Amino acid sequence: MEKQKLPNATISIVLAILSFIACCCTSGIGGLILSGIALFLVKKDEKTYAEEPELYDNFNQVKTAKIIAIIGLVLSVIIFAIWLYLMATGQYDEIMDNYMKMVEEMQQQNQ
Numbered sequence: 001m002e003k004q005k006l007p008n009a010t011i012s013i014v015l016a017i018l019s020f021i022a023c024c025c026t027s028g029i030g031g032l033i034l035s036g037i038a039l040f041l042v043k044k045d046e047k048t049y050a051e052e053p054e055l056y057d058n059f060n061q062v063k064t065a066k067i068i069a070i071i072g073l074v075l076s077v078i079i080f081a082i083w084l085y086l087m088a089t090g091q092y093d094e095i096m097d098n099y100m101k102m103v104e105e106m107q108q109q110n111q
Helices: 009-025 029-051 059-089 091-110
Strands: none
Touching: 009 029, 009 059, 029 059, 059 091
């Protein structure tokens, strides 16, 4: 009998990689969502594999997706916590004001 692929292995690894990227681009929120979905799909595939392991041959891909999703989740939580701290203390607005001043200065220098 030919071995099958686990149904969510590819999509879970794609979502895990995207969560790793999204954690930096969306203040952690996108990474939290994507890594959560990836971990949910990994859990389903682990359950499917545990029922009949001899039928499937890409369990290593599922394990890789799980590791990447956990890394993305941890990074997202850290970035989100930093963002929340900056928002709660009012430092975020100060950082944005300084950033806008630097951008304006650079624009004036280029003119």
